[in-house]
Amino acid sequence: MSESNVTAQRMRFSAAINKPTYQDMIRTALTDPARCKRFVASITSAVSATPALQDCTPQSILSGALLGDSLGLSPSPQLGQFYLVPFDAAVKDSKGGKIYLTDEQGNKLTDKNGRWIAKTVKQAEFVLGYKGYIQLAVRSGNYRRLTAMEVKEGELISYNPFTEAFDAIWICDPVKREQEQTIGYVASFEMINGFQKTIYATRESIINHADKYSAAFSRDNYAAFSAGNVSEKDRWKYSSPWYQDFDEMAKKTMLRRLISRWGVMSIEMQNAYESDGRMIEHQDGLLRPVVQEPEENPMPHEAVPETPKEDLTPNAARPEESGTLSLRDL
Secondary structure (H helix, E strand, C coil), rough: CCCHHHHHHHHHHHHHHHHHHHHHHHHHHCCHHHHHHHHHHHHHHHHCCCHHHHHHCHHHHHHHHHHHCCCCCCCCCCCCCEEEEEEEECCCCCCCCCCEEEEECCEECCCCCEEECEEEEEEEEEEEHHHHHHHHHHHHCCCEEEEEEEECCCCEEECCCCCCEECCCCCCHHHHHHHEEEEEEEEEECCCCEEEEEEEEHHHHHHHHHHHHHHCCCCCHHHHHHCCCHHHHHHHHCCCCCCCCHHHHHHHHHHHHHHHCCCCCCHHHHHHHHHCCCCCCCCCCCEECCCCCCCCCHHHHHHHHCCCCCCCCCCCCCCCCCCCCCCCCC
């Protein structure tokens, strides 16, 4: 994000979206006037429902929303097909270098770990939802059955990760089942050709996974949020779907692991997979996920740690995926 564009952040989205630059961007991408009108109404409503997005640049919101629209997914948070999640992106100068905060003498400020503190601006990143994965998989025509669900206390009998034999007795009463504690998550598919796959993970392992790899999530913050120990004025910081609907994100994690490792992915799904957890940029009429650049001198006196994740605020989300298959399959 260049320094010259930071001022766009200060204009409310409902006003910014009517600027000629953004209207041209929408018309170029969608062409049909009726479709453009529906898109503007739906994304304006989605941003209004998520106050934290009001601080993000309109460009990043529109780019992420247009990608979702190109995939045939709705931006409505209630539908859970995809989300726009705020994160702090470094502001850059005209040469592409990061701009760092300095003191009165011009010395770069550092945090308690010795890292230079970059000037940041709020951007919106595209996060594919659990129901978005299902939509894309169903459209591909490759799957006869695809499901992911919570496993409640008392339901699990056994799971063999080697043979994938999963055995459970399900609670059929939906009211009673809702009251039971969730202990894990299971995901399974059967393809048209008969190939089947099933995976299971405990809830604790999903919490550990999110705490380790998602900058939008903290185990301690999640515990405080779940217990209702977050003040009303600070609740906007917990806008990540990991806080708002942990079960949905856990099932998304399971489906992402299942499909990306063993399933067949259509071109549309590959595009969504590679864009998931990234800011989207609009250039020359094309929508592309932004690849994060290596940190420039992040620690003046120390080597760069392999997996830095310290002092992250709940809403300081960073892209969680590299676009290639790894253990960080969210």
